[in-house]
Amino acid sequence: MRIGVFDSGIGGLTVLRELKARLGGHDLLYLGDTARIPYGTRSPQTVISYSLRVASYLVEQGIDALVIACNTATTHALPDLEAACEPLGIPVFGVVHPGVQAALQVHEEGQLALLGTEGTVLGGAYHRALAEAAPDQELIAVPCPLFVPLVEEGWLEGVVPTEVARRYLEPLQGRVDTAILGCTHYPLLREVIASVLPGVHLVDSARATAEAVLEALGPGEGTGSLRFMVTDGPERFADVGERFLGERPDPVEWVDVGQPTAAFSRPLPA
């Protein structure tokens, strides 16, 4: 099968890495919408519009399944992507539900924490998924806007990331036993986050998402292939991407995702 994986940029490579480890018999197409990154501070309507455009392009490439490897896009655009893809027989996987399930498995008692972008925290998808799975479970959601630029800059340890993490996360100390890393960039700051929240389970939804996709699609029977596409800056993507993927993404193609086909079009925000 051909599996399309999309993210606003580079963070989704942490999901691709886990997918590749489990579903390497499939062809994996990764598309990073680097011309419109970051999604995390944009309005829901704009995130939906961008996500539909990217998904439309991947569907034109003949994908059999779609993985939304981005928490903000999953938060805002999952229903619209399902509505566009499922009539075509293309199942859609997001990162929110698997992350919530994984958190509930390790969580013992008290409140759960969600760390994410502004869009993910305010969008409420984690709250809704948790309300379905565990109606009485409380969730404290903390937006951490500087984590993404820190990771993109490659500052993963030392004074600055530790102080940033302390400022965002100190209010959680002693109040939570489990925190969901609700952004695909955050696993790269795992050690810094753990130093501020010692003893807290840190849940990475990349792994949980890959497990969910594996369960649905199986490991694949081919030899598998990897293809990397971006909407801007292939060189920069390859340079920064290595930290996320564990190997250099190469080659990286520039693509113009253009306008979405009719099934993927929605009115713009007004």
Add this chain to the structure above:
Amino acid sequence: MRIGVFDSGIGGLTVLRELKARLGGHDLLYLGDTARIPYGTRSPQTVISYSLRVASYLVEQGIDALVIACNTATTHALPDLEAACEPLGIPVFGVVHPGVQAALQVHEEGQLALLGTEGTVLGGAYHRALAEAAPDQELIAVPCPLFVPLVEEGWLEGVVPTEVARRYLEPLQGRVDTAILGCTHYPLLREVIASVLPGVHLVDSARATAEAVLEALGPGEGTGSLRFMVTDGPERFADVGERFLGERPDPVEWVDVGQPTAAFSRPLPA
């Protein structure tokens, strides 16, 4: 006259503030391309394409002059914007030349420094402008990618911004007497930057640009008006914008800049 002012987002409000103080007799239209912010890490072709689209929209609003209140857009797109606007009798003002002129006025000896986004530093427009104005003058350019997200987060003082500034700017200590704040966000970090570079002249191109526009167009004879438009997130723009403008931008309209007219179209990057 009607003057169009554009930026990738919110930083250009520091330029608008200076324009308003000097050219308040004109009608000022501000357009922040918040659906595509940030420009600072994007490829030159993409910045050109976005800038032309925004300029095309402003021209349709009947502007008589265009101010590019963004260092990255000036760096990459000034020649294309001039080529599209000047045949229509619309003069174009960027922030790079005024910033260089202002720096040369206070600079005493040795090397000059430029602090900016990755796009501004690598784009070379400051180097070219300086080579024209003062051919033997050396310039050390330092990209400071975390300054913009820090300012947008409102962290303008304390441990984190000071440590970030120290990490970027310590190599300049004792080597420069003048530094150009080559990004419209950076004036909000002026005190932190000054604490790491004591005694160094910090040149803010917003003021220099407004002076250049005043000299060309005069102060205006009407009562003047202000209009704010963004391509995404009007509420967020109003909330964060107050720090930049010194007053709350209100009301803020959402606009769809759509496709540029023919004169403003360029092939996409390939």
